[in-house]
Amino acid sequence: MKKNKASLVALMGMFCALAMGLSFLESLIPPIAPVPAIKPGFSNIVTMFCVSSLGTPYGLAIVLFKAFFALLTRGATAFLMSLSGGLLSLLVMAIIFKFFKNTFGYIGIGILCALFHNIGQLAVAVVILGEAMLTLTPLLLLSGLIAGLVTGTVFKYTLPVLNKITILTRSR
DSSP: OHHHHHHHHHHHHHHHHHHHHHHHHHHTSOOSSSSTTOOOOTTHHHHHHIIIIIOHHHHHHHHHHHHHHHHHHHOHHHHHHHHHHHHHHHHHHHHIIIIIHHHHHHHHHHHHHHHHHHHHHHHHHHHHHOGGGGGGHHHHHHHHHHHHHHHHHHHHHHHHHHHHHHHHHHHO
16 A cells, blocks of 8 residues: 555656646747737646546646746746636536546547636736736637647547556556
């Protein structure tokens, strides 16, 4: 039993590092929209995998880790944006994986989670910066649709590899 706990801790450490690495790589991509905060959301693939394969508490750990990483590297506003978007996306993800996984598929889940991630961030932006931020809603919904399509597709095709890593780690 201790060996499995140690393996799970090591696995989560690897997933936190992967999420952090993907987040860093995203920061190297030049802005593709007039709003520099719009990013592809590649690190959400890690959260999707943790929720789907390990359970919601492990996805929550990734969300909290990513938010803390944003706090350390980009400040309090980035922390609040990451946390709000991550938690709302996680809630939707957990509900879908538990009750509707076969209804939406991985690409549909990626799209819904990205849309709700953007909605969570928009809510914080409105609180911090005012209602004028609501003018970004169409752009954020479009970017969420595209980002979710990409992350859902990548998740769908990387899932077998990620599952192998998890099985190898848990069987030792």
